Amino acid sequence: MGPHDRRAPSAAATASAPEGPARWVAIAASTSLGAGFLPWAPGTWGSAFALLIFVLFSPMPVWLLVTSGLALCALGVWSADVSEAVFEQADDGRIVIDEVVGQLLALAPLRVVFGPERAGQEIFWLVTGFVAFRVLDIAKPGPVGWVERHTSGGFGVMADDVVAGVIAALALVLALFATGLVSTGNIG
Numbered sequence: 001m002g003p004h005d006r007r008a009p010s011a012a013a014t015a016s017a018p019e020g021p022a023r024w025v026a027i028a029a030s031t032s033l034g035a036g037f038l039p040w041a042p043g044t045w046g047s048a049f050a051l052l053i054f055v056l057f058s059p060m061p062v063w064l065l066v067t068s069g070l071a072l073c074a075l076g077v078w079s080a081d082v083s084e085a086v087f088e089q090a091d092d093g094r095i096v097i098d099e100v101v102g103q104l105l106a107l108a109p110l111r112v113v114f115g116p117e118r119a120g121q122e123i124f125w126l127v128t129g130f131v132a133f134r135v136l137d138i139a140k141p142g143p144v145g146w147v148e149r150h151t152s153g154g155f156g157v158m159a160d161d162v163v164a165g166v167i168a169a170l171a172l173v174l175a176l177f178a179t180g181l182v183s184t185g186n187i188g
Helices: 011-014 020-031 043-055 061-085 097-121 123-139 144-152 155-178
Strands: none
Touching: 020 061, 043 097, 043 123, 061 097, 061 155, 097 123, 097 155, 123 144, 123 155, 144 155
């Protein structure tokens, strides 16, 4: 069974889903506080939620952003694993924490290029990063599709979006170079 066959997880996986508060924390996290329950393209809602997070938190120190991003990835793997069992469906559409993480990765170059004060105010570049990530997440070209086909569970839910986010970030950097906003002389 591939990670996106849309078949129900095994009975063992369903039986291992935690009960009580852990279950609700996992669902809240995996659906990005309910964004995954919104109708029509929940992944896009998850990405929009990430855009809001980026705008609000980009002024934070880089070390805190990186630490928070790593913690969010770990939370994503765990909560997606639990939510797959609860929803009884592999990579259920309501699970959007993967889009949040991927979108934040796609936007990360803006924090580096524009600094903490301007990163969340560059509307054109925010939209460009948003669209680049969504296109890669939906189309799943090359390595994004390969990762999706060869991973499963909570890790699999997260992995293809992480790859899409990294590729979108690289595309954003190339676009910034092409427009002259970044040059090799002002890096490092």
